Amino acid sequence: MKLSQSLSQTSKTVAHDTDSINAKLLTQAGFVKKEAAGVYSYLPFGRRVLAKIEGIIREEMNAIGGQEILMPALTPLENWKKTGRDNVEIAFKPTEKTVLGWSHEEIITPLAKQRVKSYRDLPFAAYQIQTKFRNEPRAKSGLLRGREFLMKDLYSFHTTQEDLAEYYERAKQSYFKVFERCGLKSFLVAAGGGDFTENISHEFQVLTEAGEDRIKICEKCELGWNVELNISKCEKCGGELRETKGSEVGNIFDLGTKYSDAFDLNFANKEGKQQKVLMGCYGIGVSRLVATIAEVWNDEKGLIWPESVAPFQIHLISLGKDEDVKKEAERIYKKLRERNVEVLFDERNCGAGEKFADADLIGIPLRIVVSSKTLEKGGMEIKKRNSEKVKIVKADEILKK
Amino acid sequence: MKLSQSLSQTSKTVAHDTDSINAKLLTQAGFVKKEAAGVYSYLPFGRRVLAKIEGIIREEMNAIGGQEILMPALTPLENWKKTGRDNVEIAFKPTEKTVLGWSHEEIITPLAKQRVKSYRDLPFAAYQIQTKFRNEPRAKSGLLRGREFLMKDLYSFHTTQEDLAEYYERAKQSYFKVFERCGLKSFLVAAGGGDFTENISHEFQVLTEAGEDRIKICEKCELGWNVELNISKCEKCGGELRETKGSEVGNIFDLGTKYSDAFDLNFANKEGKQQKVLMGCYGIGVSRLVATIAEVWNDEKGLIWPESVAPFQIHLISLGKDEDVKKEAERIYKKLRERNVEVLFDERNCGAGEKFADADLIGIPLRIVVSSKTLEKGGMEIKKRNSEKVKIVKADEILKK
Numbered sequence: 001m002k003l004s005q006s007l008s009q010t011s012k013t014v015a016h017d018t019d020s021i022n023a024k025l026l027t028q029a030g031f032v033k034k035e036a037a038g039v040y041s042y043l044p045f046g047r048r049v050l051a052k053i054e055g056i057i058r059e060e061m062n063a064i065g066g067q068e069i070l071m072p073a074l075t076p077l078e079n080w081k082k083t084g085r086d087n088v089e090i091a092f093k094p095t096e097k098t099v100l101g102w103s104h105e106e107i108i109t110p111l112a113k114q115r116v117k118s119y120r121d122l123p124f125a126a127y128q129i130q131t132k133f134r135n136e137p138r139a140k141s142g143l144l145r146g147r148e149f150l151m152k153d154l155y156s157f158h159t160t161q162e163d164l165a166e167y168y169e170r171a172k173q174s175y176f177k178v179f180e181r182c183g184l185k186s187f188l189v190a191a192g193g194g195d196f197t198e199n200i201s202h203e204f205q206v207l208t209e210a211g212e213d214r215i216k217i218c219e220k221c222e223l224g225w226n227v228e229l230n231i232s233k234c235e236k237c238g239g240e241l242r243e244t245k246g247s248e249v250g251n252i253f254d255l256g257t258k259y260s261d262a263f264d265l266n267f268a269n270k271e272g273k274q275q276k277v278l279m280g281c282y283g284i285g286v287s288r289l290v291a292t293i294a295e296v297w298n299d300e301k302g303l304i305w306p307e308s309v310a311p312f313q314i315h316l317i318s319l320g321k322d323e324d325v326k327k328e329a330e331r332i333y334k335k336l337r338e339r340n341v342e343v344l345f346d347e348r349n350c351g352a353g354e355k356f357a358d359a360d361l362i363g364i365p366l367r368i369v370v371s372s373k374t375l376e377k378g379g380m381e382i383k384k385r386n387s388e389k390v391k392i393v394k395a396d397e398i399l400k401k
Numbered sequence: 402m403k404l405s406q407s408l409s410q411t412s413k414t415v416a417h418d419t420d421s422i423n424a425k426l427l428t429q430a431g432f433v434k435k436e437a438a439g440v441y442s443y444l445p446f447g448r449r450v451l452a453k454i455e456g457i458i459r460e461e462m463n464a465i466g467g468q469e470i471l472m473p474a475l476t477p478l479e480n481w482k483k484t485g486r487d488n489v490e491i492a493f494k495p496t497e498k499t500v501l502g503w504s505h506e507e508i509i510t511p512l513a514k515q516r517v518k519s520y521r522d523l524p525f526a527a528y529q530i531q532t533k534f535r536n537e538p539r540a541k542s543g544l545l546r547g548r549e550f551l552m553k554d555l556y557s558f559h560t561t562q563e564d565l566a567e568y569y570e571r572a573k574q575s576y577f578k579v580f581e582r583c584g585l586k587s588f589l590v591a592a593g594g595g596d597f598t599e600n601i602s603h604e605f606q607v608l609t610e611a612g613e614d615r616i617k618i619c620e621k622c623e624l625g626w627n628v629e630l631n632i633s634k635c636e637k638c639g640g641e642l643r644e645t646k647g648s649e650v651g652n653i654f655d656l657g658t659k660y661s662d663a664f665d666l667n668f669a670n671k672e673g674k675q676q677k678v679l680m681g682c683y684g685i686g687v688s689r690l691v692a693t694i695a696e697v698w699n700d701e702k703g704l705i706w707p708e709s710v711a712p713f714q715i716h717l718i719s720l721g722k723d724e725d726v727k728k729e730a731e732r733i734y735k736k737l738r739e740r741n742v743e744v745l746f747d748e749r750n751c752g753a754g755e756k757f758a759d760a761d762l763i764g765i766p767l768r769i770v771v772s773s774k775t776l777e778k779g780g781m782e783i784k785k786r787n788s789e790k791v792k793i794v795k796a797d798e799i800l801k802k
Contacts, residue, residue, distance in 0.1 A: 007468050007516055007527050033512055035473055036499075041512060042471040044527070050471065067408050070443040070451065072436055073474070073532060074549045094493040094501060095536070098437075111434055111442060115408055126408050126445070131474060131532060135496070148475045 001044065001312070003346040003358075006030070008045040010358045020210055022291040023142025025303050029361045031290075031311075038139025038147035045362065046290065048311035048342075050150065053289050054129055056181045056308065057152050060174045064167075066127040066154050071107045073131060075099050079106040083262040088195060090134040100133035103196070105255070105281060108155045109263040116277060118268045119159050123167060127154035129286060141210060143291035144247060150286040158278040159267060168254060171282045175204050175250050182289055183306025184296060186249060189215050189224035190235075193253060196281065201253040205246030210295040213248050216241035247292045248285070255279040303363030304385050312342040315364035317355050319371035328395065329370040332380070335399050360385070368398070402445065402713070404747040404759075407431070409446040411759045421611055423692040424543025426704050430762045432691075432712075439540025439548035446763065447691065449712035449743075451551065454690050455530055457582045457709065458553050465568075465575045467528040467555050472508045474532060476500050480507040484663040489596060491535040501534035504597070506656070506682060509556045510664040517678060519669040520560050524568060528555035530687060542611060544692035545648060551687040559679040560668060569655060572683045576605050576651050583690055584707025585697060587650060590616050590625035594654060597682065602654040606647030611696045614649050617642035648693045649686070656680040704764030705786050713743040716765035718756050720772035729796065730771040733781070736800050761786070769799070 003009075008030035015034065018024045026032045031046035042050055058068065077097045080086035083106055092100040101107065108126065115121060132151045139147045154171065158164040172188065179186040186204040193201045205215050205224060214227040220239030225231040227243065234241060257276040259265070266274045297304040307313065314336060318329035326347070333345045344364060346355050352371075359367050369381040379394040404410075409431035416435065419425045427433045432447035443451055459469065478498045481487035484507055493501040502508065509527065516522060533552045540548045555572065559565040573589065580587040587605040594602045606616050606625060615628040621640030626632040628644065635642060658677040660666070667675040698705040708714065715737060719730035727748070734746045745765060747756050753772075760768050770782040780795040 001468070004521075005466075005525060007470065007512075007525060009516060033515065035508065036475065036477050039473045039475050041473060041508065043512075044468040044470055047469050047471050047529075051469075065406075067402070067445045068448050069408065069445055070448050072440045072442060072549045074437065074440050074534065076437050092495040094495040094534070100495060107436065107442065111408075111444075114434065115410060120405075124406055124408060128448075133475065133495075148473045 001344055003344055004348045006044055006344075008043040010361055018142070019140050020142040020144065020291075020295070021298065022144065022210065022294040025294050025298055025361070026143065026290070029303055029363065032143065036147075038136055038145065040143060040146065040287075045311040049290055049305070049309055050286065052309040052311075053182060053286055057129065057178055057284060057286065060178045060181075061127045061152065061154060064125070064170050064174045066125045068128065069126050070128050070130060071101065071104050071111075073101050073133060075101045075104075075107055079110065082106070083259060085195060090136060092133050092135050101130075102132055102134045103281075103283075104128070104130075104153055105155070105196070105259045105279075109259040109265055109279070112155075112157050112277065113263055113265045116157065116265065116267050119270060122267055122277065123156060123158045123163055125154055125156040125167065127152060127282075141212060141291070143287050144210060144295075145212065146287060149288065152284040152286055154282040156280040156282070158280070159269070159275070161278060164254065164278045164280055168252060168280050171252055171280070172202065175252065175282070175284070178284065179204060179206065179249060179289075181308055183293060183308060184249065184289075187215070187217055187222060187224045187246065189217075189226055189246065190229060191226035191251075192228055196253045197255050197258055199254045199256060201251055203246075203248045204250035206249050206292050206296060207244055208247050208292065208295045209245055211245040211247035213246045214243065215246045216243050247288065247295065249289050249292050250282070250284045252282045253280060255281055298363070301357070302361030305363045305365060307365045310363075310365050312344040312364050313366060314341060314343045315359045315362065315367045316343050316345045317359060317367065317369045318345075318347050319352050319355065319369060321349075322372045324375060325370055325372055328375060328380075332368070332370065332395055332399070339399070402745055404745055405749045407445055407745075409444040411762055419543070420541050421543040421545065421692075421696075422699065423545065423611065423695040426695050426699055426762075427544065427691070430704055430764065433544065437548075439537055439546065441544060441547065441688075446712040450691055450706070450710055451687065453710040453712075454583060454687055458530065458579055458685060458687065461575045461579045461582075462528045462553065462555060465526070465571050467526045469529065470527050471529050471531060472502065472505050472512075474502050474534060476502045476505075476508055480511065483507070484660060486596060491537060493534050493536050502531075503533055503535045504682075504684075505529070505531075505554055506556070506597070506660045506680075510660040510666055510680070513556075513558050513678070514664055514666045517558065517666065517668050520671060523668055523678065524557060524559045524564055526555055526557040526568065528553060528683075542613060542692070544688050545611065545696075546613065547688060550689065553685040553687055555683040557681040557683070559681070560670065560676070562679060565655065565679045565681055569653060569681050572653055572681070573603065576653065576683070576685070579685065580605060580607065580650060580690075582709055584694060584709060585650065585690075588616070588618055588623060588625045588647065590614075590618075590627055590647065591630060592627035592652070593629055597654045598656045598659055600655045600657060602652055604647075604649045605651035607650050607693050607697060608645055609648050609693065609696045610646055612646040612648035614647045615644065616647045617644050648689065648696065650690055650693055651683070651685045653683045654681065656682055699764070702758070703762030706764045706766060708766045711764075711766050713745040713765045714767060715742060715744045716760045716763065716768045717744050717746045718760060718768065718770045719746075719748050720753050720756065720770060722750075723773045725776060726771055726773055729776060729781075733769070733771065733796055733800070740800070
């Protein structure tokens with residue numbers, strides 16, 4: 001993508017109502033635009049990051065047998081009456097009989113009921129990457145807590161508690177992998193079940209000052225507890241707990257039979273007797289992940305995207321008005337694109353200072369500069385965003401790699 | 402995917418309120434589930450078809466320079482007041498100050514305003530694949546007219562009418578390509594501008610009895626007119642018009658300065674004078690495409706997916722309880738998957754009749770059967786969904802291809 005033509009543009013001014021580092025950096029660097037409290041548009045850079053994260057999540061969900069589906073946002077109020085969640089404060093109701101889905105147990109459970117007759121139909125797991133709506137009284141912290149946001153929600157269905165526990169453990173490991181692949185170290189934190197279940201649930205927390213959750217992490221074994229659980233020592237190893245702040249990028253719940261009870265979701269066991277299906281649910285905040293990565297990976301100059309989720313792999317800069325420079329930069333741009341390398345090409349007519357500052361702000365992993373100076377030295381200059389080292393290399397060497 | 406484990410299952414019974422061939426077939430074959438009037442869940446088969454269509458649309462939109470973005474569904478009512486579209490009957494309003502986007506001119510125009518200062522910033526085009534909400538008084542015809550549906554909307558911005566006209570033409574050609582790649586012959590049909598513009602617009606219509614539009618197509622040059630325009634002869638070649646029914650899978654609008662006026666979207670021309678930006682908008686009904694393909698591509702036995710949008714390329718069936726058959730079918734399934742071929746594997750314990758009927762109902766392009774009989778004959782049986790010809794081939798010959 002040529003930067004001069006991109007709808008994503010950097011900006012020197014910060015909106016007056018920017019309430020967090022992620023909102024500030026993502027807005028200034030041209031990734032998002034705020035449309036209302038807790039509501040954002042994703043510009044081309046931001047859309048690309050979303051797609052990268054979605055791709056990682058899809059791979060990991062498919063790897064644990066998740067079947068991708070897509071449920072609607074407009075959901076019948078009557079379904080929510082069955083679980084007693086029809087009057088939850090955060091629910092938007094566009095009509096008297098409709099709720100905008102803020103979670104999808106009320107849709108997936110009747111859907112599973114259509115599928116499940118006997119123990120032979122179990123277990124299975126289905127997920128979606130879909131837009132959720134929550135009328136948060138105080139939408140804040142940029143993309144960390146939105147009123148409209150992208151979420152991955154996986155639901156699993158089982159005959160026995162052991163089978164559910166086993167899958168819960170697989171999902172746990174899969175979640176660690178997703179966050180690691182997104183460049184984030186996550187901590188497993190025990191918490192209450194919120195609006196979802198009366199059982200203990202588990203959160204995946206990334207440590208950041210911008211996080212809204214107060215958690216205690218064991219200094220020895222790294223297990224954590226949400227402070228709402230009132231813990232003084234590590235329940236596992238007895239280690240000291242350190243209180244800190246976290247951003248909850250994922251959560252997993254043992255739902256038991258709460259929703260199977262509400263919708264009468266049964267299966268015939270091997271003896272032909274009817275039993276209730278056991279359920280788990282597993283969420284990842286996709287847009288919150290974008291925000292969390294921005295909170296964790298930045299410096300005073302701007303964003304520093306991990307390679308796996310960067311909008312582009314290379315930020316190519318041409319400097320000055322020299323025709324040879326322009327030609328060489330264009331050639332490199334073309335060659336890289338032919339090799340399916342994602343390149344942002346800054347070919348604007350502006351000074352070196354502005355171009356370097358924008359490259360640092362946008363935060364693409366590798367910067368390549370072509371100028372009269374680099375051509376004299378026999379090539380182009382390469383620099384990683386997270387390092388100060390600068391190296392001159394021959395263009396064709398890079399293109400070969 | 403193994404059929405026994407899939408959330409997508411076929412059903413012999415048809416829901417009593419099924420109002421169209423697409424709803425009947427897509428529901429019975431396990432592609433979708435109706436959640437409310439005009440609101441559907443996409444089960445694994447349906448989600449796969451959506452993904453295929455999204456992929457085709459993305460490629461073609463990128464090819465005409467479209468930049469992918471994602472705008473929200475929750476949009477501020479004040480934006481709609483500026484264009485006078487705040488009281489449109491089909492608008493859901495989840496709060497007093499919020500409209501669920503049923504189109505996105507009111508969001509993209511202010512977004513472009515942030516970007517566009519001078520003629521140098523133009524032209525550009527941005528698109529999204531996003532969920533739209535329209536409170537249709539009579540949601541009907543299955544997925545053809547939904548209250549919640551997936552849409553691709555592209556918007557383009559220009560300095561001159563000539564430039565807009567040129568891009569409009571490119572978009573037109575791109576649309577023909579999208580529909581052709583989805584296995585559909587589409588007709589360009591002139592129509593009024595509806596709620597979008599006072600100019601003439603163009604629809605892309607696919608001829609089907611299930612279509613809601615009455616159109617007249619020239620028997621000579623194949624240009625068309627919506628009957629609302631009152632035409633007796635072809636305006637281009639004078640040919641006879643044939644009245645027929647169509648499903649509108651796409652539409653394109655010359656918006657002129659309607660939205661630039663409302664949001665004061667200007668650019669400085671070469672002389673430094675302020676001028677209004679000219680806009681075009683271009684929609685494709687993604688979920689409507691799924692329905693239209695189902696309406697066009699079926700026979701008395703079920704769906705017949707064009708290869709490009711089929712949920713799987715191969716429907717593999719093992720017949721009987723013979724262990725050699727099971728082993729060979731498993732081996733073929735594994736080998737195909739290793740080669741990244743999308744296979745639906747029907748390894749259920751049910752009879753040949755049921756398996757064949759389900760294969761015809763689901764409509765995957767190529768069926769492969771492994772049974773004692775085919776093994777005796779030295780291989781497996783292959784048959785295309787749209788042909789009666791059956792052929793015995795050696796497994797390893799197919800795997801090589």
